[in-house]
Amino acid sequence: MKDFQFKIICKGKKTKARVGEIYTPHGVIKTPAFVPVGTQASVKSVTPEELATLGTQIFFVNTYHMYLRPGIEVVEKLGGLHKFMGWDGPIITDSGGFQVFSLGRDKKFGNRPLDQITSSSRHDTGNQTIKPDQLVKITDDGVEFRSHWDGSKHLFTPESAMEWQWKLGSDIHIAFDDCTSYPVAYEVAKKSMERTHRWAARSLTASQKLKVESQKSGEPYQALYGSIQGSVFEDLRRESAQYIAAMDFDGVAIGGVAVGETKKEMVHVLDWVVPILPEEKPRHLLGVGEIDDIFAAVERGIDTFDCVQPTRLGRVGIVLIGNTTPAKRDLAPRDNNPINKYKIDITNKCYAEDRRPIEEGCQCYTCTHFARAYIHHLFRVRELLGYRLATIHNLWFVHQLMTEIREAIVEGKLLELKKKWL
RNA sequence: GCUGAGGUGGCAGAGUUUGGCAAUUGCCCCUGACUGUAAAUCAGGUGCCCUACAGGGCUUCGGAGGUUCAAUUCCUCCCCUCAGCA
Numbered sequence A: 001m002k003d004f005q006f007k008i009i010c011k012g013k014k015t016k017a018r019v020g021e022i023y024t025p026h027g028v029i030k031t032p033a034f035v036p037v038g039t040q041a042s043v044k045s046v047t048p049e050e051l052a053t054l055g056t057q058i059f060f061v062n063t064y065h066m067y068l069r070p071g072i073e074v075v076e077k078l079g080g081l082h083k084f085m086g087w088d089g090p091i092i093t094d095s096g097g098f099q100v101f102s103l104g105r106d107k108k109f110g111n112r113p114l115d116q117i118t119s120s121s122r123h124d125t126g127n128q129t130i131k132p133d134q135l136v137k138i139t140d141d142g143v144e145f146r147s148h149w150d151g152s153k154h155l156f157t158p159e160s161a162m163e164w165q166w167k168l169g170s171d172i173h174i175a176f177d178d179c180t181s182y183p184v185a186y187e188v189a190k191k192s193m194e195r196t197h198r199w200a201a202r203s204l205t206a207s208q209k210l211k212v213e214s215q216k217s218g219e220p221y222q223a224l225y226g227s228i229q230g231s232v233f234e235d236l237r238r239e240s241a242q243y244i245a246a247m248d249f250d251g252v253a254i255g256g257v258a259v260g261e262t263k264k265e266m267v268h269v270l271d272w273v274v275p276i277l278p279e280e281k282p283r284h285l286l287g288v289g290e291i292d293d294i295f296a297a298v299e300r301g302i303d304t305f306d307c308v309q310p311t312r313l314g315r316v317g318i319v320l321i322g323n324t325t326p327a328k329r330d331l332a333p334r335d336n337n338p339i340n341k342y343k344i345d346i347t348n349k350c351y352a353e354d355r356r357p358i359e360e361g362c363q364c365y366t367c368t369h370f371a372r373a374y375i376h377h378l379f380r381v382r383e384l385l386g387y388r389l390a391t392i393h394n395l396w397f398v399h400q401l402m403t404e405i406r407e408a409i410v411e412g413k414l415l416e417l418k419k420k421w422l
Numbered sequence B: 001g002c003u004g005a006g007g008u009g010g011c012a013g014a015g016u017u018u019g020g021c022a023a024u025u026g027c028c029c030c031u032g033a034c035u036g037u038a039a040a041u042c043a044g045g046u047g048c049c050c051u052a053c054a055g056g057g058c059u060u061c062g063g064a065g066g067u068u069c070a071a072u073u074c075c076u077c078c079c080c081u082c083a084g085c086a
Helices: A048-054 A063-068 A072-077 A081-085 A097-102 A158-168 A186-216 A234-245 A263-276 A291-299 A309-315 A365-369 A372-380 A384-410 A414-421
Strands: A005-011 A018-024 A027-031 A033-036 A059-062 A091-094 A136-138 A143-146 A153-156 A172-174 A223-228 A251-254 A283-285 A304-307 A318-320 A343-345
Touching: A005 A384, A018 A384, A027 A033, A033 A059, A033 A309, A033 A384, A048 A384, A059 A063, A063 A072, A063 A091, A063 A153, A063 A158, A072 A158, A081 A091, A097 A136, A097 A143, A153 A158, A158 A172, A158 A186, A186 A223, A186 A234, A223 A234, A234 A263, A251 A263, A263 A291, A291 A304, A291 A384, A291 A414, A309 A318, A309 A384, A318 A384, A365 A384, A372 A384, A384 A414
Parallel strands: A033 A304, A059 A091, A091 A172, A172 A223, A223 A251, A251 A283, A283 A304
Antiparallel strands: A005 A018, A018 A027, A136 A143, A143 A153, A318 A343
């Protein structure tokens, strides 16, 4: 028996949702599961022990970031990612494919001309400043990245991405893909998808080779998920799903979503793609995790999804709240906006003397120990504890929601739960 | 009391040498954004009024005078703060 398995425990009756268990050499993941993101081998501001307490079963680390700092070899020397981070549970690594998209855009700096960007907000490398469009160069072989730290050049290929993930020793790897930007012309999306497919084949070949070698030496199994692209075009998405589904991957990842398209478009993508995927393989949705998206994904049969939202929003003072007990909270003026009904900005003045916890009834460490006023204060004075407490609450919140969702699927009440929330 | 240095938006602090638009810039504050993390970040607004925008009008550099076409800037007096010495 190989160390990686996916078991479906229960399927929804009215939806395509399913409750399952992913077995990895470092433990079991109950699905559907939310996967926090710890890009640089750290879910920012929380310890592995705290993560476990919050309900995190597995989290994301990025190969690209590990490659640049501290370097794959360093992690390897220190005994692999698990030992390096002090986390015994399952780990999933991203290939660096997302950075093709994320480093290639100029989103961070808006649309301002580069000469208007203040020196403190851009990355200076000695005398010259790296422009975003210089950070990534895609070739047939792979991607030439320029380090956002020092501008040095580095070539990433499907083969190297696989090798590095093996050296990191994560439990689940993602194939090296080309995350298509949005909006994008059909022809460009098609080429990007085809490139992703070529890279998927190369990733799989490289990974299988490494798998054979490692099994000889008795190393734990490391799974590989193929990645589907195709932007918002139905025929491309279907083609990509069929292509990836037909390959010998351990699981499937849906990429290129939540990159600027509407939520409606994203849901369409799921509707096209998921029915094509094999039942018995776990399905991961890359980069998605707002409350309504979580429901949309789960009821369409997604098993795991990762997102920076809970952690990133927490660090800027946005804390998540349920929609189930609206009477228990006062809305800040802006929170009357339905889009914001799952979050409050704790830095708003109206919370300066608020004695209540972030959310009444929440059992997280933050809510059982501190008032909104205190967290508000911590953010105003930029105390590190503020970022931590907000992150702790947000992660707990999402993991709690996932627990509720898993229970609801088993009880056949997912749609009721969704209605209650949305 | 003497000597010296100062008084500029809510705060800090440029501008005064060489009179020619102060709303330089920080901070605070307000608002917005964030979905496989170049992100404990970024963007916008922050004297008043008009304007959808472009832009326009007005008020302001401790106080009172003076010189000048023109004064935050030069001159006189006064008030206040800080430092040193009595």
